Amino acid sequence: MSNTKVLGIIGGGQLGIMLCQAAKNLDIKTVIYCDDEDSPAQNYSENFICGKYDDETKIKEFTSQVDVVTFEFENIPVPTLKKIQQIKPVYPDPNVNFIIQHRSKEKNFINQLGIKTVDYKNIYSCKDIENIEKLLPGILKTTTLGYDGKGQYIISNLQDFEKIDFKNEFILEKKINLQKEISIIITRYQNGNSVIYDPIENIHKDQILDTSKIPSNIDDKIANQCKKYAIKLAHELNYIGTMCVEYFIDESNELFVNEIAPRVHNSGHLTINAYNVSQFESHVRSVCNLEAVEPVMKSAAIMKNIIGDDIFDYKNREFKSNEYFFDYLKKKTKPKRKMGHIIILED
DSSP states (O other): OOOOOEEEEEOOSHHHHHHHHHHHHTTOEEEEEESOTTOGGGGTSSEEEEOOTTOHHHHHHHHHTOSEEEESSSOSOHHHHHHHHTTSOBSSOHHHHHHHTSHHHHHHHHHHTTOOOOOEEEESSGGGGTTOGGGOSEEEEESSSOOTTTTEEEEOSGGGGGGOOTTSOEEEEEOOOEEEEEEEEEEEOTTSOEEEOOOEEEEEETTEEEEEEESOSOOHHHHHHHHHHHHHHHHHTTOOEEEEEEEEEETTOOEEEEEEESSOOGGGGGHHHHBSSOHHHHHHHHHTTOOOOOOOBOSEEEEEEEEGGGHHHHHTOOOOTTEEEEEOOOSOOOTTOEEEEEEEEEO
16 A cells, blocks of 8 residues: 655654654654754654754755655644645645644634534733633633643633733633543544544643543443544544544533644553554554554553653662553653653553
8 A cells, every 4th residue: 555665753752752663563764853952752763853843954854765744743833844745745734733733723613513612712912801701710721832731821810811921812711610531542544534542531630641541431422422523523624644632521421622632642652552553553554554453442551641750760660561661761851741651551
């Protein structure tokens, strides 16, 4: 099916590492392009090019070495991806990022498909906070570049807006009475067919993913509905590759899409050890136009993120046969920085 021999990956973090490992298992070489000279994924790729994401000379060098291009995070300038696309195939299509990089465009897209999100309002200046009480308490988020709680503020009352600098464009999302957070990992192939993983149940701490587990403790109706929505979203985006749809379930058992991640996802790490095919292998298979493999869960599992200095507690620990420790080999620890994870398989 495929004549891809070299996969180009933009971004060099932990997701890049795992994409390189999956590609290697499929006899596909990788070239990492990243603006961080300490990028950990360079240790797993055949070649590494360091340059800014608008450095046309470096990008030309990168594209000359690869057959197809993908990326491990979504906040790459869309014009850069479109320039690359004129030379080599880019999956998923950069137009997907144009929608998903912007929170209000993303929510509008989801709502137009008849899929619910929480109530929200765009906040461009302090004038937009008039008559907004019905959305309080809420979470104020920058419309672009926010992740892992960055650019997010809890707004309990109108006085909380006084600490906000309105230089940025924001979206205010109403807080709901949350019962659960779940995510769906889906891979859509170039022939339009999709494979889908079982719903993953997630717990966040300080707005960063703390643990994920499968199987999730949700009823069949919700499980089927969130799979159906993920398939519809992937189809409407004409998505190629692996993506994640994150959901809220409120106390009335109502389902809301929180956001779409157009890439492999942190909550899907447990697919490496708990499934016959990981989200990373599925992504490589899709973007390189290889044969699809239907995901089958082999074991229940829990994944825990290792944040900041906690990594030092794990580096010299001995692990049981059902425990799988991943060190991202980042040179510096920082508070709230993901440094590794551990997956525990359960009978």
